[in-house]
Amino acid sequence: MRELLLELEKAVQQQRPVCYTCLVETRGSTPQKPGAAMLIFSDGSQVGTLGGGCVEAEVKRRALRLIDAESPEIMTFQLDNDYGWDDGLICGGRMKVLVDPVKTEQDLQYYHSMLQLLESDRGCTEAIIIPPESAEDDNKPDRFLIDAESKLVATRGKQETPSRLFDHLKPIKNRPRPYVSQGIAYLTFHQTCQLVIVGCGHIGQKVAELASDVDFDIIAVDDRQEYCNAKRFPAAKQLIVGSFDTALSKLTVTPDTFVIIVTRGHNHDEEALGHLATTDARYIGMIGSKRKVKLIFEDLLRLGTPREALARVHAPLGFDIGSQTVPEIALSIVAELIAYRNLDALPEGYQRASLVDDIKTPNTAD
Template structure:
C-alpha cells in the first residue's frame, strides 16, 4: 500500500492504544502534472513536526523544497499550492530536471479521520476515493471527503451542494477506477468553473484471467503479478493446473475457462479493466472462451497462436456467430514484435502489448516518437462533464 497511508493507519493504531489523537502533520500531494512529470496526481509525502518524512512526490527532484514548505505549513497552517517545472526559478532553482511540470498542494492535517477512512478502505482492498479541494477563490484548499462506490463516507467540504455533487461524481470515478480532476462553480454547481477538486481513486488491482497450463502461461502469471494484476489461472485439467506449476498466480481455478468467465461476469467480478489471455492452443477450449470474452466489455482479449492458427480461428468464430466488430477486438497473434522466443521473453512481449493497449501507447521505440512520454486519458473516458484534461 501507499507508505503515507500505512503511516496514517499506524498513527491511528498508536493513538487508539494511548487514548490520544495523532499529532498534526503536513501532507504534500501531487494534484496536477503536465508533459513528462515523474509521477502522477495522487502521489503523496507526509512530513511530521520532527522533520521525518514518508513517501515520495517526484523521485527526489523537488522533495527538499517541498519538505521545507511542509514545515512552514505546519507552523502557520496556511496551505501552499506550488508548481515546479524544468526551468522554474523556485527555491534556489529547484526544478524537475527530468522534464515536465508538477503542481503540489501542501497542507496541514490536524484531524486525519478522512484520510484515515480512505486508508482503511485501501488496506481492505475496497474501491475508494479521496476528493480534495485544490483551489477555489475565497476558500481554503485542503478540505476533503472520502467517497466509496455508493457515495460519500466521511468528511465534508463545508458546502452541502459540493458534497452532494462529489458524492455522485467521485463515485463515478471510483466505479471507473480512474483518478481525475473535477471542476465546479464557486457555489459547487457543475455548470461553473473556479473550484478544482482532485479525486484520487484507489481501486483494487485489475484482473488478468489466463487460460492454459503451458510454460508460457506460467511466465505470464509471474510477470503480470509483478505489473500489479491479480492473476487467475484457469484450466479444466486438474493434473496440470497446480500450485506447484503456477506458484505466482493469485488463484488457480479448475474449470472450463468459458464457464468460469461467464460465471464471473454474471457475478460482477469482472469489469472493464480486466484482461483475458488465451494460451491453451486447444480450439475446444479457446473458441468458447473467446466467444464469451469478446461479447463482454473487457480491457484486453488476446490469444496466442501462429498467423495461420489465427486465420483458422477467426473463420470458426465467425461460424459460431461472433460479429465482425467483436472479432476486431481480438489481439492475435498476441504480443509485440520483440524477437524473443523463450517463455519469459514471450511473456514480456504479450504483457508489453497489454500495457500499450491499456495506456494507448504505440509500442514503438521512444527514439522514433515525438511528444510527451506519458499518455493522458481522453476526457470522455470519465463520466463527468467537469473533468478537465491537463494541456
Template sequence: MSDKIIYFARDLLEKGEDFVIAKVVDTHGSTPRKKGAWLLMKQDGTTAGTVGGGRLEAETEKLCKETFKTREKSKLHHFKLNTEERDALDMGCGGDADVLIEYIDASHPEEFVEEFHLETTAYIFGAGHVGLELEPVLRYINFKTVAIDDREEYANRERFPQAADVKVIQDFKHAFEDIETDEDSYIIIVTRGHMGDYDVLKDALKQKSAYVGMIGSRKKNSMLFDMLRKEGYSEDDIARVHAPIGLSIQAETPEEIAISIAAEMIQVRANND
C-alpha cells in the first residue's frame, strides 16, 4: 500500500468515516497491475490508488460502490482480462486478476489497522496526571500506547487498563533498556521532574523516532538544552525536540495539555506521511 493511501485511510479513520478497500491479491498472465495494487474509495466515490485502470478499474469501482450498500466485510472477485471469453472484460491483457474488496468500518478498524501498520507507537514517559489523561486520547486516534514510570503506584493496569503495555522501570536513567523504537515511534516526556525529563531526553535523542516531545517551560527547556550541548549533543539533535510539548492553545489543565500534545502528534504524523 502506498504512503498516499495509508495517509488517506488514516485520515478517514480519525474522522470516523467508513471506506472500502480493493486489493489485487493474485494475478495470472499479463495484467495491468500485479499483486499488491490497491484502491481505496470513500463514501462519496472519491478514490486513491489504482488496481490497473480501464474496465478492470471501472468494474472494481462499481463493486466498491455496491459494497457501501451491502457493508459486506470481504468478498473475492475474479476477473478475466481477455477478448475471447464471454464473461471477460475485453481488455486485451490476456491474464486473470483476483481482487478482494473489503468494507472497513471506522468504528471497528482493528484488523485493518494491524494489517497495514497504521497504528504507530507512543511511549509516554511519566504516568502522572498528564500521562494519565494523554494515554486514552492517543489510543482514540490510533496510537499504540505504552505508559512508563519508575513508580509502580502510577504505572499499573488499574490506571492504564487499555494501554498496549505498562512498564515500571528502575529509574529514568535506564528508560530505554527494554524498548526498541523505530521510525514510527513517538516519544513523549512528561515525568514528574526536570532531571527525570533530562535523563529520558538524553537517551531519546539516541533512538530512532518520528517525534520527541518534552513538557516544561521555555526557561526550563533552555536550561536542559544547554546541559545537552555541554554533553556534546548537536544543534540538529536539539532541533528534533518539540518543547514546550504540544500545540500552543493556552492549555493549562492536564486534560487540555493532553489535547495539545495529541494535536501536535497528529500534525507530525500527517506531515511524515
C-alpha cells in the first residue's frame, strides 16, 4: 500500500489523471478481499490489483468514466456469468468498490495522511460510509482515517463524523480483518511487529525466512559472524553480532516486540532468557525439551528472576504438530507467533500451563 500511495502522489504532482480504487466490501466468493487497492490511469494502465479477471477490466472501464469527476463513488459488481475468469470459473460473490478520482493537491491531502500513518508503522483504520443501495442519487462515500489510538486524523467527504463511527471500531493491536458494521466498512492497516531471533542456527534462519513472509520485521542476534550475516538472513532489518550478554543488554524491547530464543545450547538459552524475561516484550518463546526448560527455569528462579516473569514464557516453543525436520519446527514456531499476534492469545486447544508451575520455590523444604 505504501508503494501505491507514493505512485499516487507522483501522479498528482505530474498532473497525470488517476483514479484510486479500493475494494471495500465483499459477499460470497471473490478474487480479492476488502482492502485490495489499484490505481487506474487515463491511458488504461494500472498499479496494484483488485484480483484480475473480467471484473477488474470492468472496474477499470467504469472508473475511466469518472476520472474527471469531482467526487468518489461506490460501485457494485455481481460476479455472475458476465465476470467469469479465463479458466471458466465463476466466483458468484458480490463486490463494492470505491472509485475516487484524485486530481489536486487538496484531493491528495487525505492520502498523504494515510501514507504518514503507514510509514510510522503504528497501524491505522480507514472507515468508509457505504451509502444505502436505495440511495441511487447519493452514492458518494465519506471516509475517515483513524490512528492506532482511535483518534480521527483525516476525512474525505462532506458529512460530519457520525456518532456511530467509533461504536464498533476494533483495536488495531488485535489485527482485525476488514469488516462492515452499521453501514460502515472498516479497512485495517496493521502494524509490522518486530521479531527478535536470538540464535542464528538452522532453525533461526528458517524462522526468519517464514516470519518475514508474514510481515514480521526480523532482528537476528548471535555471537558468530559466520552465522549472523546478510547472506543467511537477507530479510533481516538488523543483524547484531556479539556476546549474548552484550548484545541483549543493548537491545530495545517494546510491548510490540516478539522474541524467540533458539540458540545452540542450554547455557546460551539461559543467559538470553535471563536478560529478556523481565522486559516488556509482548511475546517470549524458548525452544527445548520440557526437561531443559525446567532446568533453566530452576536456575533463573535461584538467581532471582520473578516467577511471574517466567510464567509468561512460551516454552517449549511452537505448536505441537509432530515436527521432525527443521522446516517443520520453524513452521510450528511461526504458526504460534501468528496466532499470538492476531488473537493476542493462543487458541484454546493450544494453550498449556507453564512449566514453572511444576517447580517449587528455591530453598523451600519438601
